[in-house]
Amino acid sequence: MKRVFVYEYLSGGGVLDGDEEAIDELMPMGLSMRDALTGDLLQVADCATTVATCSRAPLPTGRAAAVVPESGELPLDFVARQADRHDFTWVVAPETDGLLEALCRIVDPARWIGCDATAIHLTTGKRATLMRLAEHGVATPLAFAHAPQVDRWVVKPDDGAGALATRVHDSQDGAWDDWALRSRQGVPMTMEPWIAGEPLSLSLLCSPGRAEVLSVNRQHIRVDGEGLVSFEGVEPNVVPPDDPRMRTMQALASQVARHLPGLRGFVGVDFVWHAHCGPVLIEVNPRVTCAYVGLSASLGRNLAADILQAHAAPSHGHA
Known part of the structure:
Protein backbone atom coordinates (compact mmCIF):
# COMPACT_ATOMS: atom_id res chain seq x y z
CA MET A 1 0.00 0.00 0.00
CA LYS A 2 1.49 3.33 -1.10
CA ARG A 3 0.94 6.19 1.37
CA VAL A 4 0.68 9.54 -0.46
CA PHE A 5 0.66 12.93 1.23
CA VAL A 6 -1.02 15.72 -0.76
CA TYR A 7 -0.09 19.26 0.22
CA GLU A 8 -1.69 22.23 -1.52
CA TYR A 9 -0.04 25.26 0.03
CA LEU A 10 -2.93 27.63 0.78
CA SER A 11 -5.52 25.05 1.81
CA GLY A 12 -2.80 23.35 3.85
CA GLY A 13 -2.35 26.41 6.06
CA GLY A 14 0.23 28.44 4.12
CA VAL A 15 0.08 32.21 3.74
CA LEU A 16 1.34 34.68 1.14
CA ASP A 17 3.04 37.35 3.26
CA GLY A 18 -0.32 38.25 4.81
CA ASP A 19 -1.73 39.19 1.39
CA GLU A 20 -5.40 38.40 1.92
CA GLU A 21 -6.33 39.58 -1.58
CA ALA A 22 -3.92 37.08 -3.13
CA ILE A 23 -5.19 34.34 -0.84
CA ASP A 24 -8.81 35.09 -1.79
CA GLU A 25 -7.92 34.90 -5.47
CA LEU A 26 -5.76 31.78 -5.32
CA MET A 27 -7.54 29.70 -2.65
CA PRO A 28 -10.42 28.49 -4.91
CA MET A 29 -7.91 27.42 -7.55
CA GLY A 30 -5.81 25.68 -4.93
CA LEU A 31 -8.78 23.80 -3.54
CA SER A 32 -9.91 22.70 -6.99
CA MET A 33 -6.46 21.28 -7.75
CA ARG A 34 -6.22 19.63 -4.32
CA ASP A 35 -9.58 17.95 -4.69
CA ALA A 36 -9.02 16.84 -8.29
CA LEU A 37 -5.69 15.29 -7.41
CA THR A 38 -7.10 13.66 -4.28
CA GLY A 39 -10.09 12.29 -6.20
CA ASP A 40 -7.78 10.59 -8.68
CA LEU A 41 -5.55 9.15 -5.94
CA LEU A 42 -8.57 7.71 -4.12
CA GLN A 43 -9.29 5.63 -7.22
CA VAL A 44 -5.85 4.02 -7.15
CA ALA A 45 -6.33 0.59 -5.62
CA ASP A 46 -3.10 0.31 -3.64
CA CYS A 47 -2.95 3.93 -2.45
CA ALA A 48 -3.79 5.49 0.92
CA THR A 49 -4.12 9.27 0.62
CA THR A 50 -3.57 11.90 3.30
CA VAL A 51 -4.45 15.53 2.58
CA ALA A 52 -3.28 18.69 4.34
CA THR A 53 -5.98 21.12 5.38
CA CYS A 54 -6.54 24.04 7.74
CA SER A 55 -9.31 25.98 9.47
CA ARG A 56 -10.07 28.20 6.47
CA ALA A 57 -10.34 25.30 4.00
CA PRO A 58 -13.07 22.65 3.73
CA LEU A 59 -12.12 19.07 4.47
CA PRO A 60 -11.33 16.87 1.49
CA THR A 61 -14.16 14.60 0.43
CA GLY A 62 -14.02 10.85 0.15
CA ARG A 63 -11.82 8.43 2.06
CA ALA A 64 -8.77 10.68 2.32
CA ALA A 65 -7.36 11.25 5.79
CA ALA A 66 -6.89 14.89 6.80
CA VAL A 67 -3.95 16.38 8.69
CA VAL A 68 -3.41 19.93 9.92
CA PRO A 69 -0.22 21.74 10.96
CA GLU A 70 0.50 21.90 14.66
CA SER A 71 0.03 25.31 16.31
CA GLY A 72 2.80 27.60 15.08
CA GLU A 73 4.29 24.94 12.80
CA LEU A 74 5.87 26.43 9.67
CA PRO A 75 4.96 24.98 6.26
CA LEU A 76 8.45 23.58 5.64
CA ASP A 77 8.47 21.83 9.01
CA PHE A 78 4.95 20.49 8.49
CA VAL A 79 5.74 19.08 5.05
CA ALA A 80 9.04 17.60 6.23
CA ARG A 81 7.28 15.88 9.13
CA GLN A 82 4.53 14.45 6.95
CA ALA A 83 6.94 13.43 4.20
CA ASP A 84 8.79 11.25 6.69
CA ARG A 85 5.51 9.48 7.48
CA HIS A 86 4.50 8.81 3.87
CA ASP A 87 5.97 6.98 0.90
CA PHE A 88 5.32 9.88 -1.47
CA THR A 89 4.71 13.62 -1.14
CA TRP A 90 2.83 15.55 -3.82
CA VAL A 91 2.99 19.33 -3.44
CA VAL A 92 1.06 22.05 -5.25
CA ALA A 93 2.51 25.44 -4.30
CA PRO A 94 3.47 28.73 -5.96
CA GLU A 95 7.04 29.20 -7.06
CA THR A 96 6.99 32.73 -5.57
CA ASP A 97 9.92 33.57 -3.29
CA GLY A 98 11.40 30.13 -3.92
CA LEU A 99 8.59 28.41 -2.01
CA LEU A 100 8.08 25.37 -4.25
CA GLU A 101 11.83 24.84 -4.55
CA ALA A 102 12.29 25.03 -0.77
CA LEU A 103 9.52 22.48 -0.24
CA CYS A 104 11.13 20.22 -2.83
CA ARG A 105 14.53 20.39 -1.16
CA ILE A 106 13.29 19.34 2.28
CA VAL A 107 11.70 16.12 0.95
CA ASP A 108 13.73 13.00 0.20
CA PRO A 109 14.01 12.91 -3.63
CA ALA A 110 12.74 9.34 -3.68
CA ARG A 111 9.53 10.52 -2.01
CA TRP A 112 8.97 13.70 -4.03
CA ILE A 113 6.42 13.51 -6.87
CA GLY A 114 7.19 16.09 -9.51
CA CYS A 115 9.97 18.19 -11.01
CA ASP A 116 13.37 18.26 -9.34
CA ALA A 117 14.81 21.28 -7.54
CA THR A 118 17.01 22.34 -10.47
CA ALA A 119 14.05 22.53 -12.87
CA ILE A 120 11.92 24.32 -10.28
CA HIS A 121 14.69 26.83 -9.60
CA LEU A 122 15.06 27.74 -13.26
CA THR A 123 11.37 27.92 -14.10
CA LEU A 142 11.87 38.26 -26.16
CA ALA A 143 12.01 37.82 -29.94
CA PHE A 144 9.42 40.61 -30.32
CA ALA A 145 11.28 43.21 -28.25
CA HIS A 146 12.27 45.27 -31.31
CA ALA A 147 9.39 44.37 -33.60
CA PRO A 148 7.73 47.54 -34.97
CA GLN A 149 4.24 46.06 -34.65
CA VAL A 150 4.50 45.65 -30.87
CA ASP A 151 2.47 48.40 -29.21
CA ARG A 152 1.69 46.87 -25.80
CA TRP A 153 3.99 45.72 -23.00
CA VAL A 154 3.36 43.67 -19.88
CA VAL A 155 5.00 44.07 -16.47
CA LYS A 156 4.68 41.27 -13.92
CA PRO A 157 6.51 39.71 -10.96
CA ASP A 158 9.34 37.54 -12.25
CA ASP A 159 8.30 34.71 -9.93
CA GLY A 160 4.60 35.54 -9.64
CA ALA A 161 1.64 33.18 -9.33
CA GLY A 162 -1.27 33.29 -11.75
CA ALA A 163 -1.93 36.78 -13.08
CA LEU A 164 -1.32 38.51 -9.75
CA ALA A 165 0.13 42.02 -10.03
CA THR A 166 0.31 41.78 -13.83
CA ARG A 167 -0.36 44.94 -15.83
CA VAL A 168 -0.45 45.69 -19.56
CA HIS A 169 0.72 49.09 -20.83
CA ASP A 170 0.00 50.82 -24.11
CA SER A 171 3.53 52.19 -24.38
CA GLN A 172 7.01 50.95 -23.65
CA ASP A 173 7.78 54.08 -21.67
CA GLY A 174 4.80 53.46 -19.38
CA ALA A 175 5.91 49.87 -18.89
CA TRP A 176 9.46 50.99 -18.02
CA ASP A 177 8.09 53.41 -15.42
CA ASP A 178 5.97 50.67 -13.85
CA TRP A 179 8.89 48.23 -13.91
CA ALA A 180 11.24 50.75 -12.28
CA LEU A 181 8.75 51.75 -9.58
CA ARG A 182 7.96 48.22 -8.52
CA SER A 183 11.57 47.09 -8.80
CA ARG A 184 12.61 49.85 -6.41
CA GLN A 185 10.09 48.45 -3.95
CA GLY A 186 12.15 45.27 -3.82
CA VAL A 187 9.93 43.06 -5.99
CA PRO A 188 11.78 41.27 -8.84
CA MET A 189 9.87 42.29 -11.95
CA THR A 190 10.03 41.34 -15.58
CA MET A 191 8.87 43.27 -18.64
CA GLU A 192 8.20 41.90 -22.10
CA PRO A 193 6.10 42.56 -25.20
CA TRP A 194 2.44 41.64 -24.86
Missing part, protein backbone atom coordinates in the same frame (compact mmCIF):
# COMPACT_ATOMS: atom_id res chain seq x y z
CA THR A 124 10.66 30.03 -11.02
CA GLY A 125 12.31 32.91 -12.89
CA LYS A 126 10.11 33.76 -15.84
CA ARG A 127 12.75 35.74 -17.71
CA ALA A 128 15.50 33.18 -17.08
CA THR A 129 13.20 30.48 -18.46
CA LEU A 130 12.49 32.50 -21.60
CA MET A 131 16.17 33.24 -22.11
CA ARG A 132 17.14 29.58 -21.75
CA LEU A 133 14.52 28.40 -24.23
CA ALA A 134 15.13 31.26 -26.66
CA GLU A 135 18.77 30.17 -26.83
CA HIS A 136 17.52 26.85 -28.17
CA GLY A 137 15.21 28.26 -30.82
CA VAL A 138 11.92 28.42 -28.92
CA ALA A 139 9.79 31.43 -29.84
CA THR A 140 9.27 33.67 -26.79
CA PRO A 141 8.18 37.29 -26.28
CA ILE A 195 1.81 38.94 -27.46
CA ALA A 196 -1.51 39.17 -29.25
CA GLY A 197 -3.21 35.89 -30.04
CA GLU A 198 -5.07 32.96 -28.53
CA PRO A 199 -3.96 32.23 -24.93
CA LEU A 200 -3.47 28.48 -24.54
CA SER A 201 -1.58 26.05 -22.38
CA LEU A 202 -0.14 22.57 -22.68
CA SER A 203 -0.58 19.96 -19.98
CA LEU A 204 2.40 17.64 -20.16
CA LEU A 205 3.41 14.35 -18.61
CA CYS A 206 7.17 14.66 -18.41
CA SER A 207 9.92 12.12 -17.95
CA PRO A 208 13.66 12.79 -18.39
CA GLY A 209 14.06 14.56 -21.73
CA ARG A 210 10.59 13.66 -22.96
CA ALA A 211 7.09 15.10 -22.79
CA GLU A 212 3.70 13.63 -23.66
CA VAL A 213 1.10 16.24 -24.54
CA LEU A 214 -1.91 15.32 -22.42
CA SER A 215 -4.07 18.22 -23.55
CA VAL A 216 -4.17 21.67 -25.03
CA ASN A 217 -6.21 24.04 -22.88
CA ARG A 218 -7.85 27.42 -23.49
CA GLN A 219 -7.05 30.09 -20.92
CA HIS A 220 -9.48 32.88 -20.16
CA ILE A 221 -7.52 36.08 -19.61
CA ARG A 222 -9.11 39.50 -19.05
CA VAL A 223 -7.45 42.90 -19.24
CA ASP A 224 -9.47 45.71 -17.67
CA GLY A 225 -9.49 49.38 -18.56
CA GLU A 226 -6.54 50.06 -16.25
CA GLY A 227 -4.46 47.32 -17.86
CA LEU A 228 -4.74 44.92 -14.92
CA VAL A 229 -4.68 41.29 -16.02
CA SER A 230 -6.84 38.64 -14.38
CA PHE A 231 -7.03 34.90 -14.89
CA GLU A 232 -10.64 33.75 -15.19
CA GLY A 233 -10.24 30.03 -15.60
CA VAL A 234 -9.19 27.38 -18.06
CA GLU A 235 -11.00 24.95 -20.36
CA PRO A 236 -9.03 21.71 -20.54
CA ASN A 237 -8.58 19.57 -23.62
CA VAL A 238 -10.09 21.92 -26.21
CA VAL A 239 -7.89 21.01 -29.21
CA PRO A 240 -8.56 17.59 -30.79
CA PRO A 241 -5.62 15.31 -31.69
CA ASP A 242 -6.25 15.76 -35.43
CA ASP A 243 -5.94 19.55 -35.26
CA PRO A 244 -3.21 20.58 -37.74
CA ARG A 245 -1.51 22.65 -35.03
CA MET A 246 -0.89 19.60 -32.82
CA ARG A 247 2.37 18.63 -34.49
CA THR A 248 3.79 22.09 -33.81
CA MET A 249 2.57 21.97 -30.21
CA GLN A 250 4.16 18.55 -29.66
CA ALA A 251 7.40 19.92 -31.04
CA LEU A 252 7.22 22.78 -28.54
CA ALA A 253 6.65 20.30 -25.71
CA SER A 254 9.65 18.26 -26.81
CA GLN A 255 11.87 21.35 -26.92
CA VAL A 256 10.81 22.33 -23.41
CA ALA A 257 11.50 18.87 -22.00
CA ARG A 258 14.85 18.62 -23.79
CA HIS A 259 16.21 21.99 -22.72
CA LEU A 260 14.83 22.18 -19.17
CA PRO A 261 16.31 19.09 -17.50
CA GLY A 262 14.54 17.83 -14.40
CA LEU A 263 10.96 18.32 -15.54
CA ARG A 264 8.99 15.34 -14.27
CA GLY A 265 5.35 14.47 -13.79
CA PHE A 266 2.65 17.03 -14.54
CA VAL A 267 3.95 20.27 -16.08
CA GLY A 268 2.06 23.23 -17.54
CA VAL A 269 3.32 25.37 -20.42
CA ASP A 270 1.56 28.68 -21.06
CA PHE A 271 1.78 30.06 -24.59
CA VAL A 272 0.00 32.30 -27.05
CA TRP A 273 -0.86 31.09 -30.54
CA HIS A 274 0.22 34.03 -32.68
CA ALA A 275 -1.56 34.43 -36.02
CA HIS A 276 1.70 34.56 -37.99
CA CYS A 277 4.34 33.01 -35.72
CA GLY A 278 2.50 30.07 -34.18
CA PRO A 279 3.17 29.22 -30.51
CA VAL A 280 5.01 31.84 -28.44
CA LEU A 281 5.97 30.44 -25.04
CA ILE A 282 5.12 32.62 -22.03
CA GLU A 283 6.09 30.49 -19.01
CA VAL A 284 6.58 26.98 -17.66
CA ASN A 285 4.82 25.81 -14.49
CA PRO A 286 6.73 22.90 -12.87
CA ARG A 287 3.74 21.48 -10.99
CA VAL A 288 0.06 20.60 -11.20
CA THR A 289 -1.92 23.52 -12.65
CA CYS A 290 -5.60 24.41 -12.86
CA ALA A 291 -5.81 22.51 -16.14
CA TYR A 292 -5.52 19.28 -14.14
CA VAL A 293 -9.06 19.78 -12.83
CA GLY A 294 -11.39 17.52 -14.80
CA LEU A 295 -8.65 16.35 -17.13
CA SER A 296 -8.62 12.69 -16.05
CA ALA A 297 -12.33 12.41 -16.81
CA SER A 298 -11.90 14.22 -20.12
CA LEU A 299 -9.09 11.90 -21.19
CA GLY A 300 -10.60 8.73 -19.75
CA ARG A 301 -7.44 7.92 -17.79
CA ASN A 302 -6.32 8.38 -14.20
CA LEU A 303 -3.48 10.88 -14.47
CA ALA A 304 -2.45 10.53 -10.83
CA ALA A 305 -2.05 6.78 -11.29
CA ASP A 306 0.01 7.35 -14.45
CA ILE A 307 2.25 9.88 -12.71
CA LEU A 308 2.80 7.60 -9.72
CA GLN A 309 3.75 4.81 -12.11
CA ALA A 310 6.11 7.09 -14.03
CA HIS A 311 7.73 8.14 -10.75
CA ALA A 312 8.91 4.56 -10.27
CA ALA A 313 11.16 4.97 -13.33
CA PRO A 314 14.86 5.70 -12.59
CA SER A 315 16.78 8.94 -13.12
CA HIS A 316 15.33 11.53 -10.82
CA GLY A 317 16.42 13.46 -7.79
CA HIS A 318 17.41 16.87 -6.49
CA ALA A 319 20.39 18.53 -8.05
Whole structure:
Protein backbone atom coordinates (compact mmCIF):
# COMPACT_ATOMS: atom_id res chain seq x y z
CA MET A 1 0.00 0.00 0.00
CA LYS A 2 1.49 3.33 -1.10
CA ARG A 3 0.94 6.19 1.37
CA VAL A 4 0.68 9.54 -0.46
CA PHE A 5 0.66 12.93 1.23
CA VAL A 6 -1.02 15.72 -0.76
CA TYR A 7 -0.09 19.26 0.22
CA GLU A 8 -1.69 22.23 -1.52
CA TYR A 9 -0.04 25.26 0.03
CA LEU A 10 -2.93 27.63 0.78
CA SER A 11 -5.52 25.05 1.81
CA GLY A 12 -2.80 23.35 3.85
CA GLY A 13 -2.35 26.41 6.06
CA GLY A 14 0.23 28.44 4.12
CA VAL A 15 0.08 32.21 3.74
CA LEU A 16 1.34 34.68 1.14
CA ASP A 17 3.04 37.35 3.26
CA GLY A 18 -0.32 38.25 4.81
CA ASP A 19 -1.73 39.19 1.39
CA GLU A 20 -5.40 38.40 1.92
CA GLU A 21 -6.33 39.58 -1.58
CA ALA A 22 -3.92 37.08 -3.13
CA ILE A 23 -5.19 34.34 -0.84
CA ASP A 24 -8.81 35.09 -1.79
CA GLU A 25 -7.92 34.90 -5.47
CA LEU A 26 -5.76 31.78 -5.32
CA MET A 27 -7.54 29.70 -2.65
CA PRO A 28 -10.42 28.49 -4.91
CA MET A 29 -7.91 27.42 -7.55
CA GLY A 30 -5.81 25.68 -4.93
CA LEU A 31 -8.78 23.80 -3.54
CA SER A 32 -9.91 22.70 -6.99
CA MET A 33 -6.46 21.28 -7.75
CA ARG A 34 -6.22 19.63 -4.32
CA ASP A 35 -9.58 17.95 -4.69
CA ALA A 36 -9.02 16.84 -8.29
CA LEU A 37 -5.69 15.29 -7.41
CA THR A 38 -7.10 13.66 -4.28
CA GLY A 39 -10.09 12.29 -6.20
CA ASP A 40 -7.78 10.59 -8.68
CA LEU A 41 -5.55 9.15 -5.94
CA LEU A 42 -8.57 7.71 -4.12
CA GLN A 43 -9.29 5.63 -7.22
CA VAL A 44 -5.85 4.02 -7.15
CA ALA A 45 -6.33 0.59 -5.62
CA ASP A 46 -3.10 0.31 -3.64
CA CYS A 47 -2.95 3.93 -2.45
CA ALA A 48 -3.79 5.49 0.92
CA THR A 49 -4.12 9.27 0.62
CA THR A 50 -3.57 11.90 3.30
CA VAL A 51 -4.45 15.53 2.58
CA ALA A 52 -3.28 18.69 4.34
CA THR A 53 -5.98 21.12 5.38
CA CYS A 54 -6.54 24.04 7.74
CA SER A 55 -9.31 25.98 9.47
CA ARG A 56 -10.07 28.20 6.47
CA ALA A 57 -10.34 25.30 4.00
CA PRO A 58 -13.07 22.65 3.73
CA LEU A 59 -12.12 19.07 4.47
CA PRO A 60 -11.33 16.87 1.49
CA THR A 61 -14.16 14.60 0.43
CA GLY A 62 -14.02 10.85 0.15
CA ARG A 63 -11.82 8.43 2.06
CA ALA A 64 -8.77 10.68 2.32
CA ALA A 65 -7.36 11.25 5.79
CA ALA A 66 -6.89 14.89 6.80
CA VAL A 67 -3.95 16.38 8.69
CA VAL A 68 -3.41 19.93 9.92
CA PRO A 69 -0.22 21.74 10.96
CA GLU A 70 0.50 21.90 14.66
CA SER A 71 0.03 25.31 16.31
CA GLY A 72 2.80 27.60 15.08
CA GLU A 73 4.29 24.94 12.80
CA LEU A 74 5.87 26.43 9.67
CA PRO A 75 4.96 24.98 6.26
CA LEU A 76 8.45 23.58 5.64
CA ASP A 77 8.47 21.83 9.01
CA PHE A 78 4.95 20.49 8.49
CA VAL A 79 5.74 19.08 5.05
CA ALA A 80 9.04 17.60 6.23
CA ARG A 81 7.28 15.88 9.13
CA GLN A 82 4.53 14.45 6.95
CA ALA A 83 6.94 13.43 4.20
CA ASP A 84 8.79 11.25 6.69
CA ARG A 85 5.51 9.48 7.48
CA HIS A 86 4.50 8.81 3.87
CA ASP A 87 5.97 6.98 0.90
CA PHE A 88 5.32 9.88 -1.47
CA THR A 89 4.71 13.62 -1.14
CA TRP A 90 2.83 15.55 -3.82
CA VAL A 91 2.99 19.33 -3.44
CA VAL A 92 1.06 22.05 -5.25
CA ALA A 93 2.51 25.44 -4.30
CA PRO A 94 3.47 28.73 -5.96
CA GLU A 95 7.04 29.20 -7.06
CA THR A 96 6.99 32.73 -5.57
CA ASP A 97 9.92 33.57 -3.29
CA GLY A 98 11.40 30.13 -3.92
CA LEU A 99 8.59 28.41 -2.01
CA LEU A 100 8.08 25.37 -4.25
CA GLU A 101 11.83 24.84 -4.55
CA ALA A 102 12.29 25.03 -0.77
CA LEU A 103 9.52 22.48 -0.24
CA CYS A 104 11.13 20.22 -2.83
CA ARG A 105 14.53 20.39 -1.16
CA ILE A 106 13.29 19.34 2.28
CA VAL A 107 11.70 16.12 0.95
CA ASP A 108 13.73 13.00 0.20
CA PRO A 109 14.01 12.91 -3.63
CA ALA A 110 12.74 9.34 -3.68
CA ARG A 111 9.53 10.52 -2.01
CA TRP A 112 8.97 13.70 -4.03
CA ILE A 113 6.42 13.51 -6.87
CA GLY A 114 7.19 16.09 -9.51
CA CYS A 115 9.97 18.19 -11.01
CA ASP A 116 13.37 18.26 -9.34
CA ALA A 117 14.81 21.28 -7.54
CA THR A 118 17.01 22.34 -10.47
CA ALA A 119 14.05 22.53 -12.87
CA ILE A 120 11.92 24.32 -10.28
CA HIS A 121 14.69 26.83 -9.60
CA LEU A 122 15.06 27.74 -13.26
CA THR A 123 11.37 27.92 -14.10
CA THR A 124 10.66 30.03 -11.02
CA GLY A 125 12.31 32.91 -12.89
CA LYS A 126 10.11 33.76 -15.84
CA ARG A 127 12.75 35.74 -17.71
CA ALA A 128 15.50 33.18 -17.08
CA THR A 129 13.20 30.48 -18.46
CA LEU A 130 12.49 32.50 -21.60
CA MET A 131 16.17 33.24 -22.11
CA ARG A 132 17.14 29.58 -21.75
CA LEU A 133 14.52 28.40 -24.23
CA ALA A 134 15.13 31.26 -26.66
CA GLU A 135 18.77 30.17 -26.83
CA HIS A 136 17.52 26.85 -28.17
CA GLY A 137 15.21 28.26 -30.82
CA VAL A 138 11.92 28.42 -28.92
CA ALA A 139 9.79 31.43 -29.84
CA THR A 140 9.27 33.67 -26.79
CA PRO A 141 8.18 37.29 -26.28
CA LEU A 142 11.87 38.26 -26.16
CA ALA A 143 12.01 37.82 -29.94
CA PHE A 144 9.42 40.61 -30.32
CA ALA A 145 11.28 43.21 -28.25
CA HIS A 146 12.27 45.27 -31.31
CA ALA A 147 9.39 44.37 -33.60
CA PRO A 148 7.73 47.54 -34.97
CA GLN A 149 4.24 46.06 -34.65
CA VAL A 150 4.50 45.65 -30.87
CA ASP A 151 2.47 48.40 -29.21
CA ARG A 152 1.69 46.87 -25.80
CA TRP A 153 3.99 45.72 -23.00
CA VAL A 154 3.36 43.67 -19.88
CA VAL A 155 5.00 44.07 -16.47
CA LYS A 156 4.68 41.27 -13.92
CA PRO A 157 6.51 39.71 -10.96
CA ASP A 158 9.34 37.54 -12.25
CA ASP A 159 8.30 34.71 -9.93
CA GLY A 160 4.60 35.54 -9.64
CA ALA A 161 1.64 33.18 -9.33
CA GLY A 162 -1.27 33.29 -11.75
CA ALA A 163 -1.93 36.78 -13.08
CA LEU A 164 -1.32 38.51 -9.75
CA ALA A 165 0.13 42.02 -10.03
CA THR A 166 0.31 41.78 -13.83
CA ARG A 167 -0.36 44.94 -15.83
CA VAL A 168 -0.45 45.69 -19.56
CA HIS A 169 0.72 49.09 -20.83
CA ASP A 170 0.00 50.82 -24.11
CA SER A 171 3.53 52.19 -24.38
CA GLN A 172 7.01 50.95 -23.65
CA ASP A 173 7.78 54.08 -21.67
CA GLY A 174 4.80 53.46 -19.38
CA ALA A 175 5.91 49.87 -18.89
CA TRP A 176 9.46 50.99 -18.02
CA ASP A 177 8.09 53.41 -15.42
CA ASP A 178 5.97 50.67 -13.85
CA TRP A 179 8.89 48.23 -13.91
CA ALA A 180 11.24 50.75 -12.28
CA LEU A 181 8.75 51.75 -9.58
CA ARG A 182 7.96 48.22 -8.52
CA SER A 183 11.57 47.09 -8.80
CA ARG A 184 12.61 49.85 -6.41
CA GLN A 185 10.09 48.45 -3.95
CA GLY A 186 12.15 45.27 -3.82
CA VAL A 187 9.93 43.06 -5.99
CA PRO A 188 11.78 41.27 -8.84
CA MET A 189 9.87 42.29 -11.95
CA THR A 190 10.03 41.34 -15.58
CA MET A 191 8.87 43.27 -18.64
CA GLU A 192 8.20 41.90 -22.10
CA PRO A 193 6.10 42.56 -25.20
CA TRP A 194 2.44 41.64 -24.86
CA ILE A 195 1.81 38.94 -27.46
CA ALA A 196 -1.51 39.17 -29.25
CA GLY A 197 -3.21 35.89 -30.04
CA GLU A 198 -5.07 32.96 -28.53
CA PRO A 199 -3.96 32.23 -24.93
CA LEU A 200 -3.47 28.48 -24.54
CA SER A 201 -1.58 26.05 -22.38
CA LEU A 202 -0.14 22.57 -22.68
CA SER A 203 -0.58 19.96 -19.98
CA LEU A 204 2.40 17.64 -20.16
CA LEU A 205 3.41 14.35 -18.61
CA CYS A 206 7.17 14.66 -18.41
CA SER A 207 9.92 12.12 -17.95
CA PRO A 208 13.66 12.79 -18.39
CA GLY A 209 14.06 14.56 -21.73
CA ARG A 210 10.59 13.66 -22.96
CA ALA A 211 7.09 15.10 -22.79
CA GLU A 212 3.70 13.63 -23.66
CA VAL A 213 1.10 16.24 -24.54
CA LEU A 214 -1.91 15.32 -22.42
CA SER A 215 -4.07 18.22 -23.55
CA VAL A 216 -4.17 21.67 -25.03
CA ASN A 217 -6.21 24.04 -22.88
CA ARG A 218 -7.85 27.42 -23.49
CA GLN A 219 -7.05 30.09 -20.92
CA HIS A 220 -9.48 32.88 -20.16
CA ILE A 221 -7.52 36.08 -19.61
CA ARG A 222 -9.11 39.50 -19.05
CA VAL A 223 -7.45 42.90 -19.24
CA ASP A 224 -9.47 45.71 -17.67
CA GLY A 225 -9.49 49.38 -18.56
CA GLU A 226 -6.54 50.06 -16.25
CA GLY A 227 -4.46 47.32 -17.86
CA LEU A 228 -4.74 44.92 -14.92
CA VAL A 229 -4.68 41.29 -16.02
CA SER A 230 -6.84 38.64 -14.38
CA PHE A 231 -7.03 34.90 -14.89
CA GLU A 232 -10.64 33.75 -15.19
CA GLY A 233 -10.24 30.03 -15.60
CA VAL A 234 -9.19 27.38 -18.06
CA GLU A 235 -11.00 24.95 -20.36
CA PRO A 236 -9.03 21.71 -20.54
CA ASN A 237 -8.58 19.57 -23.62
CA VAL A 238 -10.09 21.92 -26.21
CA VAL A 239 -7.89 21.01 -29.21
CA PRO A 240 -8.56 17.59 -30.79
CA PRO A 241 -5.62 15.31 -31.69
CA ASP A 242 -6.25 15.76 -35.43
CA ASP A 243 -5.94 19.55 -35.26
CA PRO A 244 -3.21 20.58 -37.74
CA ARG A 245 -1.51 22.65 -35.03
CA MET A 246 -0.89 19.60 -32.82
CA ARG A 247 2.37 18.63 -34.49
CA THR A 248 3.79 22.09 -33.81
CA MET A 249 2.57 21.97 -30.21
CA GLN A 250 4.16 18.55 -29.66
CA ALA A 251 7.40 19.92 -31.04
CA LEU A 252 7.22 22.78 -28.54
CA ALA A 253 6.65 20.30 -25.71
CA SER A 254 9.65 18.26 -26.81
CA GLN A 255 11.87 21.35 -26.92
CA VAL A 256 10.81 22.33 -23.41
CA ALA A 257 11.50 18.87 -22.00
CA ARG A 258 14.85 18.62 -23.79
CA HIS A 259 16.21 21.99 -22.72
CA LEU A 260 14.83 22.18 -19.17
CA PRO A 261 16.31 19.09 -17.50
CA GLY A 262 14.54 17.83 -14.40
CA LEU A 263 10.96 18.32 -15.54
CA ARG A 264 8.99 15.34 -14.27
CA GLY A 265 5.35 14.47 -13.79
CA PHE A 266 2.65 17.03 -14.54
CA VAL A 267 3.95 20.27 -16.08
CA GLY A 268 2.06 23.23 -17.54
CA VAL A 269 3.32 25.37 -20.42
CA ASP A 270 1.56 28.68 -21.06
CA PHE A 271 1.78 30.06 -24.59
CA VAL A 272 0.00 32.30 -27.05
CA TRP A 273 -0.86 31.09 -30.54
CA HIS A 274 0.22 34.03 -32.68
CA ALA A 275 -1.56 34.43 -36.02
CA HIS A 276 1.70 34.56 -37.99
CA CYS A 277 4.34 33.01 -35.72
CA GLY A 278 2.50 30.07 -34.18
CA PRO A 279 3.17 29.22 -30.51
CA VAL A 280 5.01 31.84 -28.44
CA LEU A 281 5.97 30.44 -25.04
CA ILE A 282 5.12 32.62 -22.03
CA GLU A 283 6.09 30.49 -19.01
CA VAL A 284 6.58 26.98 -17.66
CA ASN A 285 4.82 25.81 -14.49
CA PRO A 286 6.73 22.90 -12.87
CA ARG A 287 3.74 21.48 -10.99
CA VAL A 288 0.06 20.60 -11.20
CA THR A 289 -1.92 23.52 -12.65
CA CYS A 290 -5.60 24.41 -12.86
CA ALA A 291 -5.81 22.51 -16.14
CA TYR A 292 -5.52 19.28 -14.14
CA VAL A 293 -9.06 19.78 -12.83
CA GLY A 294 -11.39 17.52 -14.80
CA LEU A 295 -8.65 16.35 -17.13
CA SER A 296 -8.62 12.69 -16.05
CA ALA A 297 -12.33 12.41 -16.81
CA SER A 298 -11.90 14.22 -20.12
CA LEU A 299 -9.09 11.90 -21.19
CA GLY A 300 -10.60 8.73 -19.75
CA ARG A 301 -7.44 7.92 -17.79
CA ASN A 302 -6.32 8.38 -14.20
CA LEU A 303 -3.48 10.88 -14.47
CA ALA A 304 -2.45 10.53 -10.83
CA ALA A 305 -2.05 6.78 -11.29
CA ASP A 306 0.01 7.35 -14.45
CA ILE A 307 2.25 9.88 -12.71
CA LEU A 308 2.80 7.60 -9.72
CA GLN A 309 3.75 4.81 -12.11
CA ALA A 310 6.11 7.09 -14.03
CA HIS A 311 7.73 8.14 -10.75
CA ALA A 312 8.91 4.56 -10.27
CA ALA A 313 11.16 4.97 -13.33
CA PRO A 314 14.86 5.70 -12.59
CA SER A 315 16.78 8.94 -13.12
CA HIS A 316 15.33 11.53 -10.82
CA GLY A 317 16.42 13.46 -7.79
CA HIS A 318 17.41 16.87 -6.49
CA ALA A 319 20.39 18.53 -8.05
